[in-house]
Amino acid sequence: MATVDRISYEHDHGSPPIPVTSTQGHDNMHPKKQVTFGQGTIVLFDEVEEYVTERLRKTSISDNVDDTPPIAPEDTYHLCSEYNENEQPGSRVRFCQIGSQPGELHNATDVGIMGNGDLVVTDMICNKLKLFTSYGVVGTVYAADEVSEPWGTTDIGTEKIAVTSRRSQSVVIMCKTWGNVVRRFGHGFFKSPCGITTVGDNAVIVTDDVANRVSVHDVTGGKVVAYIGQQLQFKNPRYVAVSANGNIIVSDSGNHSIKVFDRNRNFVRSFGKYGRDDGCFKFPHGVCTDNRNNILVADQYNNRVSVFDELGRFSCHIVTSVHGVYHPHGVALTSDLRLCITVGDMTPNRLLIYQLERIETGTGES
Template identity: 30%
Template structure:
């Protein structure tokens, strides 16, 4: 499969010279000139301090269109070990890979039902080997590719039985390599091995429309629920622990929550899509902060330097905070 290895397009950087930003960089043991940080924030307090000072866009890239580097309704996003960004370019039925500065490093997929084709790719995540997992809304399947975009395998197919899917959206992997899928139309979560073997499934009476999900280092499964404007928290075996959020625009409320991400401390980052913002919560669901404006956030992931990458489907771009 052809891989586009390089393309250059409009890229914008917004200067951030406020004293508070400098203090945050120093706290992270990062040089003031932007040199790499070699370790994560020392503790959860440091991480929360950093989130509370988010809000200013550091970079954004992408324009609306079909050319390589352009996007049309980008949704899922995940980051690699070297901070490349894998983006589900849903409206163009493809996956694009960017470096953190917005240069295209890979592009694969087209509209269709064959291996390597997509019918509205929705969610993306990485396997334990660095391969790419992608969910397809209307082909009702999961496809796995290697890190270069070469097709490896697929599983799923429309239905409601074990290993069958109905409009899957979010995907995530845990530290053991298991793949978790929001089987949205069937109102459940299914878990598979990297080889596509069914492992287990779970749901709860309150799970109405599972949208996106993330798995914490200790195995908790965080699921956004688009229909009832909540976030659910399950343990590693699928037992429902608690939920948080209500419909609304106040702090801690949601209007159609979408992408979710978690950090090493279990803090939860949620794309509050129809409120046009990103919200941050502790692992217990307590509100910490929110940020963002002039965007429709759909997917979210974390970068090694504490930055947060968000797909902005309303403006067909990726923003980095």
């Protein structure tokens, strides 16, 4: 029996949420709130029952957050849960054998959002890109010999997507309609390209976790436009995102921190350090942002997705292992606030989708 959760979080004039946790502790939750998943399972989470919890202990984060307070302004965070498979057709899909069905996930390193709102998941071991709706319904599968060990992907408009190919050490441009390869670039430049995101009208940012480099490329010819953070010492930079205000967010995984740069690629701040406390990380992976510039981080070995405001101040752990999140890799947030995460005990072989909801302060409405 799988459960389904709706997460609600509240903002006050752009401030991100602060969590509340069960006064009895998660281990004492009613059994119906427990989450169980099998391999290759896709689960859609939705709402029903609310339980109130006490606020998490406030702890300081890394000292390098530009002298800002360690905790974001307070808001209320609610967690509700229920799951009824009969009323949610297509929201959960099970598969028999790894790789035997279009929607099967074997090593889903990243999840991205297409221009039409569909999700595209890179399955590195299967050498495929797999599309789902944000409700977990299986769609198209892209497979091409030129896309070997795809890690990350981004929509670059004009019916094309860009994919990082680890084995070919390049970025591959593919046609959305037919799935054919249009062109590729970067072979001989990249050592291990992984994270990728679109910036501007005609460029992508790519992280290379072996070369320890973050670079900007023109998608037409693949020319290197600029480097990001050359004055810093990256260690296994894995994922990258661009916020609504143009800031560039990089998960500096080996340094257990998040690096933030402005739209002109100037270093702004770094936040996080190794540990389990609030605001700490153990090899952060996927990053994404919402339309209020809050930063969501997949904290891989702490088994959680954490939220920070744009100043790097810790807000909350929006989902954790209690909600079925183990070793999160890719993370994305749709325009209708569906939080999409690839997870798995050994390899990320599941896609979890949580429905988020904002409750505006002072309105009393959800």
